[in-house]
Amino acid sequence: MKRIALIGMPNAGKSTLFNRMSGANAKIANWPGVTVDLLSAKLLLAGDMAELVDLPGIYDLHGFSDDEQVVRHFLCNNTIDLVLIVANATQIDRQLSLALQLKSLGLPAVLLLNMADEAKTLGITINTQQLGDELGYPTILLSAKYGQGYSDAYQLIETALKSSQPIGILSLEKDFAVDQQIENKLDTIIRHSVDVPIQTTHSITEKIDKVMLHPWLGLPLFFAIMYLMFEAVYTIGAPLQDSVAWLLEGFRDLVLVPLFSFLPPLLNSFLLEGVFDGVATVASFVPIVIVFFLFMAIIEDSGYLSRAAFLMDAMMTRLGLDGRSFVMLLMGFGCNVPALMGTRTMRSRGLRLLTMLVIPFSLCSARLQVFVFMTTALFAPSQAPLVLFSLYLMTFAVVILTALLFKGQFNSQEPFALELPPYRFPTYRQMILRGWHEISHFLHRATKFITIGVILVWIVTNMPYGVEPASSASWSGWIGEFLSPILSPAGINPELTVALIFGFVAKEIVIGALAVIYGLEGTSLMEGIAQQIDWVQAYSFMLFTLIYTPCLATIATLRAEAKSAWYTALSLAWPLTLAWCVSTGFYQAARYFGY
Amino acid sequence: MTQKQPLSSLVPGQTATVQALHADPGFQFRLNALGFRIGKHIKVIRTAPFNGPLHLKLGNTEVMLRQQDADNIEVLM
Numbered sequence: 001m002k003r004i005a006l007i008g009m010p011n012a013g014k015s016t017l018f019n020r021m022s023g024a025n026a027k028i029a030n031w032p033g034v035t036v037d038l039l040s041a042k043l044l045l046a047g048d049m050a051e052l053v054d055l056p057g058i059y060d061l062h063g064f065s066d067d068e069q070v071v072r073h074f075l076c077n078n079t080i081d082l083v084l085i086v087a088n089a090t091q092i093d094r095q096l097s098l099a100l101q102l103k104s105l106g107l108p109a110v111l112l113l114n115m116a117d118e119a120k121t122l123g124i125t126i127n128t129q130q131l132g133d134e135l136g137y138p139t140i141l142l143s144a145k146y147g148q149g150y151s152d153a154y155q156l157i158e159t160a161l162k163s164s165q166p167i168g169i170l171s172l173e174k175d176f177a178v179d180q181q182i183e184n185k186l187d188t189i190i191r192h193s194v195d196v197p198i199q200t201t202h203s204i205t206e207k208i209d210k211v212m213l214h215p216w217l218g219l220p221l222f223f224a225i226m227y228l229m230f231e232a233v234y235t236i237g238a239p240l241q242d243s244v245a246w247l248l249e250g251f252r253d254l255v256l257v258p259l260f261s262f263l264p265p266l267l268n269s270f271l272l273e274g275v276f277d278g279v280a281t282v283a284s285f286v287p288i289v290i291v292f293f294l295f296m297a298i299i300e301d302s303g304y305l306s307r308a309a310f311l312m313d314a315m316m317t318r319l320g321l322d323g324r325s326f327v328m329l330l331m332g333f334g335c336n337v338p339a340l341m342g343t344r345t346m347r348s349r350g351l352r353l354l355t356m357l358v359i360p361f362s363l364c365s366a367r368l369q370v371f372v373f374m375t376t377a378l379f380a381p382s383q384a385p386l387v388l389f390s391l392y393l394m395t396f397a398v399v400i401l402t403a404l405l406f407k408g409q410f411n412s413q414e415p416f417a418l419e420l421p422p423y424r425f426p427t428y429r430q431m432i433l434r435g436w437h438e439i440s441h442f443l444h445r446a447t448k449f450i451t452i453g454v455i456l457v458w459i460v461t462n463m464p465y466g467v468e469p470a471s472s473a474s475w476s477g478w479i480g481e482f483l484s485p486i487l488s489p490a491g492i493n494p495e496l497t498v499a500l501i502f503g504f505v506a507k508e509i510v511i512g513a514l515a516v517i518y519g520l521e522g523t524s525l526m527e528g529i530a531q532q533i534d535w536v537q538a539y540s541f542m543l544f545t546l547i548y549t550p551c552l553a554t555i556a557t558l559r560a561e562a563k564s565a566w567y568t569a570l571s572l573a574w575p576l577t578l579a580w581c582v583s584t585g586f587y588q589a590a591r592y593f594g595y
Numbered sequence: 596m597t598q599k600q601p602l603s604s605l606v607p608g609q610t611a612t613v614q615a616l617h618a619d620p621g622f623q624f625r626l627n628a629l630g631f632r633i634g635k636h637i638k639v640i641r642t643a644p645f646n647g648p649l650h651l652k653l654g655n656t657e658v659m660l661r662q663q664d665a666d667n668i669e670v671l672m
Contacts, residue, residue, distance in 0.1 A: 059628035090655045094630040310659045314647030415664040420657040
């Protein structure tokens with residue numbers, strides 16, 4: 001099978017092209033081996049099956065940050081039939097250098113000048129024929145996002161693939177004294193074939209930046225945007241959650257209850273009150289998560305994250321972190337795992353470890369589900385978004401505290417430069433794909449962690465055989481009672497304690513576990529919990545859920561990325577200690593003041 | 596003025612030409628790839644509050660760079 005690799009500078013649109021070429025139905029698999037950052041898909045190209053590999057962005061072949069190492073390692077350990085060099089056409093004056101480096105290695109390649117739409121708007125004209133001839137690679141303009149020029153590019157790739165000779169294992173230990181030569185050639189080619197108007201401006205971007213990066217307004221605007229986003233997620237998501245919960249409840253009462261009524265009572269309870277109630281309660285929160293990710297998709301695609309890095313860098317530096325750490329925290333609001341992997345762009349190990357230590361405090365979408373559930377159960381609809389927002393602010397408070405305490409251990413003096421791309425907007429197709437991705441992500445987790453988690457919860461609440469479920473005679477009762485001296489000062493009762501224990505596997509399980517433990521589901525579960533605990537206990541429980549030990553997938557990623565047992569132990573023990581202190585402190589203080 | 600000065604001494608709105616880059620090799624390659632090359636024009640668009648990074652424009656690329664790293668780039672106005 002032929003192997004094709006996508007190579008280009010970060011943010012040149014490699015993954016957009018990858019998705020367009022492989023299609024939504026192509027199998028996208030994690031690459032086994034050094035890293036999960038290589039994505040590959042199989043597709044039919046020029047009559048043969050070919051494997052298309054999406055690589056992390058690389059600035060130049062000397063690159064030695066961890067993400068760039070992935071590319072170097074790939075190039076040095078695989079035979080490649082064809083390289084698709086993806087470059088941003090509007091920045092061809094600098095991005096062409098990577099193509100020249102690849103050329104000097106003798107790689108067979110095609111140069112795809114992406115973002116043709118933006119180049120056109122800016123009045124940049126590129127003579128692709130001339131450029132391709134001088135460079136020695138077939139060259140074409142296209143827009144991977146909107147599709148202009150795509151079919152021509154596709155044909156060009158097919159033709160190139162038919163005639164290309166695979167190149168064996170490369171050595172990148174090459175002497176790059178040829179760099180000066182490359183630089184001269186770059187200037188010559190650009191002079192001959194690229195025409196840039198003297199005054200090019202992303203005028204809309206400049207106007208937006210004047211407001212967004214305003215010296216005084218910038219930061220307040222950032223927090224205002226965040227607040228509005230969570231308010232919107234709650235306002236749009238909560239009714240959706242209600243309707244899904246109602247549908248699932250109907251399905252249970254009208255279909256499952258009669259269907260399972262012939263089963264022995266224990267099996268009936270296992271299937272209905274264990275598996276179904278647990279999984280269905282978690283599933284009802286999927287719409288909220290989808291709405292959340294649609295907003296995240298817009299923000300991530302807009303280019304605003306780089307602006308957040310710009311605004312926050314000065315403050316983050318004082319914490320021993322930098323602007324990228326802040327962006328990773330924001331990405332962590334989606335899921336902590338990709339945020340942890342995103343730290344690969346950092347070259348300094350100290351900076352990377354400190355950033356990875358704080359990322360798990362980021363209120364991820366799984367914890368969002370728990371908090372939406374709890375706030376809906378115990379707070380008025382008008383207060384709920386504020387309560388939710390306060391927990392997001394809590395993320396930052398805990399991050400600041402942790403960074404200040406540990407920055408001495410993880411020292412770094414890394415210079416860094418970050419691109420601020422023009423503002424962009426995702427296409428509807430991209431947003432739908434993102435939503436779909438989240439649903440499949442949930443289904444994947446549901447079939448693994450969540451189902452197993454709620455089954456375990458059912459077992460501990462119903463065993464030994466014959467006990468009243470979740471009573472003090474059951475295993476869960478024992479566990480709850482056993483840990484009660486530790487957690488009752490934080491106002492966390494034995495039932496919630498059991499839910500927290502299983503939340504270690506995946507935070508979504510917390511709500512599923514509560515459904516199983518209380519033997520209730522949907523609205524009745526919320527009412528049941530509201531009768532058992534008051535808002536102070538609920539908030540203390542939420543603080544604990546926010547801060548304590550991250551989920552299993554996060555721990556596994558931390559371990560794999562840091563490659564240090566000591567560090568992994570620290571990232572387990574510290575959040576647990578801190579969670580207890582914060583929850584207990586809050587609970588005792590609130591009670592002291594008479595709440 | 597026709598004297599070399601550090602990039603960090605420019606104020607927003609000013610434009611200058613890169614004369615020399617002093618950085619560790621790894622960072623120098625990164626700067627090159629981002630468009631910081633001798634003879635290139637740089638415009639300082641703004642600086643972030645609290646002595647934060649510079650917002651720069653080189654050709655069609657906009658970049659943020661910290662003050663301390665901008666100290667190591669010599670420019671000519």
